[in-house]
Amino acid sequence: MKKSNGELRQHSIMLKLNDREMKAIQDHCKRYRIENRSRWIRQMIIEEILCCAERDIPLLFPEEEMR
Numbered sequence: 001m002k003k004s005n006g007e008l009r010q011h012s013i014m015l016k017l018n019d020r021e022m023k024a025i026q027d028h029c030k031r032y033r034i035e036n037r038s039r040w041i042r043q044m045i046i047e048e049i050l051c052c053a054e055r056d057i058p059l060l061f062p063e064e065e066m067r
Contacts, residue, residue: 025037
């Protein structure tokens with residue numbers, strides 16, 4: 001699938017869910033009218049990665065000195 005920014009998605013990840021996990025995802029998508037689950041899951045994963053990366057970056061000064 002060609003993306004508008006020119007990047008192709010060539011890699012896939014497969015995961016398995018139990019019944020409760022799948023129902024929770026289905027209910028969430030229905031409640032918030034999420035039509036594209038793949039895009040939503042991809043966004044959630046990337047958000048978590050970026051959040052962790054931001055939290056884990058080295059600081060110029062110790063955190064105690066910046067307070």
